[in-house]
Amino acid sequence: MVALSGLASALESYRGRDRLMRTLGYCCQLVGGVLVEQCPARSEVGTRLLALSSQLSHCRTVLRLFDDVAMFVYTKQYGLGAEEEAIFVRCVSVLGNLADQLYYPCEHIAWAADAKILHVESAPWLTLSTALWGLSLLLGIARSLWMVLKLRQRLRSPLAALTSRLPQGKRRDMEAQIRSEALTLLSNLADLANAVHWLPPGILWAGRFPPWLVGLLGTISSLLSMYQAVGAGGQAYATPDGPGSRNPDGGPSHGAAIAREGPGL
Numbered sequence: 001m002v003a004l005s006g007l008a009s010a011l012e013s014y015r016g017r018d019r020l021m022r023t024l025g026y027c028c029q030l031v032g033g034v035l036v037e038q039c040p041a042r043s044e045v046g047t048r049l050l051a052l053s054s055q056l057s058h059c060r061t062v063l064r065l066f067d068d069v070a071m072f073v074y075t076k077q078y079g080l081g082a083e084e085e086a087i088f089v090r091c092v093s094v095l096g097n098l099a100d101q102l103y104y105p106c107e108h109i110a111w112a113a114d115a116k117i118l119h120v121e122s123a124p125w126l127t128l129s130t131a132l133w134g135l136s137l138l139l140g141i142a143r144s145l146w147m148v149l150k151l152r153q154r155l156r157s158p159l160a161a162l163t164s165r166l167p168q169g170k171r172r173d174m175e176a177q178i179r180s181e182a183l184t185l186l187s188n189l190a191d192l193a194n195a196v197h198w199l200p201p202g203i204l205w206a207g208r209f210p211p212w213l214v215g216l217l218g219t220i221s222s223l224l225s226m227y228q229a230v231g232a233g234g235q236a237y238a239t240p241d242g243p244g245s246r247n248p249d250g251g252p253s254h255g256a257a258i259a260r261e262g263p264g265l
Contacts, residue, residue: 015229068105075100089143113125194221
């Protein structure tokens with residue numbers, strides 16, 4: 001009953017529903033892709049699961065039409081990162097916020113073009129939004145890697161040994177932050193692999209992933225994000241679901257604030 005109440009509480013929030021749709025969408029793509037490729041007798045079920053995954057992705061794309069304001073407020077509040085101690089963290093965070101902010105209008109234009117609301121080609125805008133998502137993920141990876149290395153260095157330094165009289169609470173906080181950054185790093189790496197896959201053919205491994213592999217990577221990223229959200233008490237984890245995390249059909253959802261989970265699905 002407690003678990004059911006927790007689920008109901010999470011689903012009352014936009015970010016909670018988005019995480020669930022993202023995870024469910026990628027899981028459907030993973031299972032559907034495996035059934036279509038490996039189990040011909042169940043290919044019809046697999047096709048239906050892939051269709052469900054596509055619809056969940058489309059739903060998230062429509063809901064992201066309203067994410068710009070929240071992202072703008074976050075970006076404005078962060079500013080130039082005056083509260084950050086390290087210049088490197090400030091730079092990558094500011095650039096990441098900028099990439100996330102630009103991602104949304106590009107995706108909106110692509111969506112409007114596909115829906116025949118705007119008479120423009122959607123492909124260039126989809127490519128641009130995916131590239132911005134990929135840039136945001138790269139910056140997030142650089143930031144998390146830097147943070148992990150610096151925190152580990154601080155914990156292992158001779159000074160840290162002398163100060164092991166330091167409050168145990170502070171050491172535990174630093175170790176928890178290292179684990180959190182490591183999980184964010186893994187999540188972003190999985191999303192980045194998918195982001196490259198959704199770029200135009202000819203760029204690295206673009207277009208070469210089978211549906212089940214896209215689903216697997218997205219499922220890993222989504223589960224890590226959900227785990228972090230539960231650990232943070234359900235708060236949006238600062239990292240952007242690229243502008244977030246991308247959709248099973250390509251795209252973000254991680255952003256810094258709003259999605260520090262990014263755009264993709």
